[in-house]
Amino acid sequence: MKWWQDRSGAISVLADAGFWVSSMYGVAFQMRIHTDVSNTPATFVIDRNGVVRWAHIGEGERNWSDRPKEDETLAKVKEFAK
Amino acid sequence: MMAIPLGFLVVGIAIFAMADCAWGEDDPKVILSEFEKAWPDDRTPWRTAGDESWKAYALSMRRLVALGDRAVPALLDGLSSDRFQVRAFSARVLGFLGSEKAVPKLVALLDDKRPEVALLAADALGQIRTPDALKALEAAKAKHTKGDVLLHIGRALERQVALEEDVREQILKISSDNIGTAKVGAPAPDFALKDSAGKEWTLSSFKDKQMVVLVFNYGDG
Numbered sequence: 001m002k003w004w005q006d007r008s009g010a011i012s013v014l015a016d017a018g019f020w021v022s023s024m025y026g027v028a029f030q031m032r033i034h035t036d037v038s039n040t041p042a043t044f045v046i047d048r049n050g051v052v053r054w055a056h057i058g059e060g061e062r063n064w065s066d067r068p069k070e071d072e073t074l075a076k077v078k079e080f081a082k
Numbered sequence: 083m084m085a086i087p088l089g090f091l092v093v094g095i096a097i098f099a100m101a102d103c104a105w106g107e108d109d110p111k112v113i114l115s116e117f118e119k120a121w122p123d124d125r126t127p128w129r130t131a132g133d134e135s136w137k138a139y140a141l142s143m144r145r146l147v148a149l150g151d152r153a154v155p156a157l158l159d160g161l162s163s164d165r166f167q168v169r170a171f172s173a174r175v176l177g178f179l180g181s182e183k184a185v186p187k188l189v190a191l192l193d194d195k196r197p198e199v200a201l202l203a204a205d206a207l208g209q210i211r212t213p214d215a216l217k218a219l220e221a222a223k224a225k226h227t228k229g230d231v232l233l234h235i236g237r238a239l240e241r242q243v244a245l246e247e248d249v250r251e252q253i254l255k256i257s258s259d260n261i262g263t264a265k266v267g268a269p270a271p272d273f274a275l276k277d278s279a280g281k282e283w284t285l286s287s288f289k290d291k292q293m294v295v296l297v298f299n300y301g302d303g
Contacts, residue, residue: 012283014275018178018252019140024271026262027298029136032127034230035197037139040129044296046270050289055266063128064300077293 031063041067045076053080110149110156114168117142121167137261139171144256146175154181161187166196173199177206178253180245185210189218192231201234208238209245248276270296 014021022028022039030040040063045054054076058066120138129136146153153175160172161184173191176184184206191203204222207215219239226232252275263271274284288294 012277012281014277014283016252016275017246018249018256019143020252020255021271021273021275022298023137023140023256024260024262024273025264025296025298027129029139030129031300033300034233036201036230036234037127037198038300039298041300042298044264044270046285046288046294046296048288048290048293050269050272050286052264052266052268052270055264057129059129059131061128073295077295081293 027057031058033064040064043068043073045073045080047080107145108149110146110153111159113142113145113149113153114156114160114172117171118163118165118168121171123165123167125167134262140256140261141258143171143175143178144253147178147250147253150179151181154179154183157181158184158187161191166194166199169194169199170196170202173202173206177202177209178245178250180210182210182212185212185215185218189215192218192222192235197229197231200231204231204234204238208241211241211244270294 016022016039019028019039025042025044027039027042029037031038040058042055042057044052047053056066056068056072058064060066117138120135120142125135126133146157157172157176157179160168161176163169163172169191173184173188176188188203188207188210192200192207194200194203204219207219216239219235223232223235223239226235260271270285272284272286274282276282285294285296
């Protein structure tokens, strides 16, 4: 968490109220949050060429908690930064 | 001699089949019944491998929003469906359409026995925002003391504005050509979305400059 907190302001929070981007990325309407249907949590690493290099999409009954650790995401960023 | 009438017959059937197909594309009742089949009440509410029914949810929503006012009568019927998923989905789409005609029925659904329906009715009333809608939300807030429905009623009342036009435009960008197209090894589907300060961010503007980590979170409360 500290890594994210140190960079607060560098991280933008965008609203996808029309489910457009979550639909294109294949994560919309796949999780029950309380009693509503929402996107499943997901992380995509996109390289400088605009190509998706790694993705982790929450699956299963506990998909709300199926998220990569920050270290894992950072390692993928470093791997594909080369 | 037989070849001519037979040819006519075949062409006739082909035209009928095409007309039938085109009508199905446009008929809000057909779209809603397709949704009903793809999204049963007992559907597993989480992502499982190979389950693509979520695409039917997104595409049915997009097709109905694209029809605008023409979709409203079928959606009003949908609010009376004995299937709670159809009531909930119809409420969501009517909210996106900003349908003032739907307000009385949506107000009644604030007391639906299924919270899935009541909370989407609250969302829709918050988006439609007529004086009647807001009055009903205030009354419902006093009645509910806890739970998800109250949460959504509170959020609906806190909204400062009705549904923004750009949200409707984003829904119309969902298509069978771009749905679920993000794949490892393939170009990331481009988009532009606004942050809470109203600043627009475009994914492709980072190309050749820096990497992007795209995290999909979800609203919880």
